[in-house]
Amino acid sequence: MCPFSIKNKLKRDQNEYIHQKVDVIVIKEFPSFSILGKFIGPFKLGHPMTIEQYIARILVEEGVVKFDDSSQLDRKGIQKINFQESTNPELGKIAEDFIYTQAREQLEIINSLYEQGKVPRQEFKQLLSDVNDLIRVRLAKINRLAVQTGKSQSERYLTQEERILYEEISEKIKEWKSALGKIDSKFH
The missing domain is CATH 1.20.58.2050 (Methane Monooxygenase Hydroxylase; Chain G, domain 1)
Incomplete structure (x- = not known):
């Protein structure tokens, strides 16, 4: 596959996106955890946090955080x-x-x-x-x-x-x- 194909250029942009920091709000208490050598948390109900998009997505799906409305397209x-x-x-x-x-x-x-x-x-x-x-x-x-x-x-x-x-x-x-x-x- 050509390294300069549309697909590869878009994948590069998508990779940049998932590593961007996003604002979230904690909606469920959760302890700290480590991922890829980084310590994240603890998650205190109602507190805002800034974390990487790929981590935020998992935590949103698990009901721990929600995206801050100002940081995500809806x-x-x-x-x-x-x-x-x-x-x-x-x-x-x-x-x-x-x-x-x-x-x-x-x-x-x-x-x-x-x-x-x-x-x-x-x-x-x-x-x-x-x-x-x-x-x-x-x-x-x-x-x-x-x-x-x-x-x-x-x-x-x-x-x-x-x-x-x-x-x-x-x-x-x-x-x-x-x-x-x-x-x-x-x-x-």
Whole structure:
């Protein structure tokens, strides 16, 4: 597999995401524990903590902590972005880093909580629908942007994940046009 493939570039970004620190709030008392040589805890009810994403995810699934609402993308956040994107023909700025990775993480967490009987299946289906709407709307705009020649102001609004796709699509379009030859200038 090519080390510069879209898949590998996204995996690198996903790895960066899971090692980011996130804010959580303790919802269940829990003793300290050690993971990979790091001591974490103790977990005191109601106390805020900052821990790595991959550890937070496990503790959320176990009901020990919940994500601080300000540190995680949720369904309402995705719906807000969807509304802004659907009413604007240009790419809008998304404040979230790793929006698609966060969305996938949220889907995996909700699916795990559903399997444990802690949330209804409908919650997963609604979030999945909202995420797919976001992908559909943003992807159409990314494709339009990739076809344009020259730089566009909209490029600055691409997320890290979108930029990987945009650069690949743009490069393929340039290759394709080059292989066709300069059609527009030959016939004037």
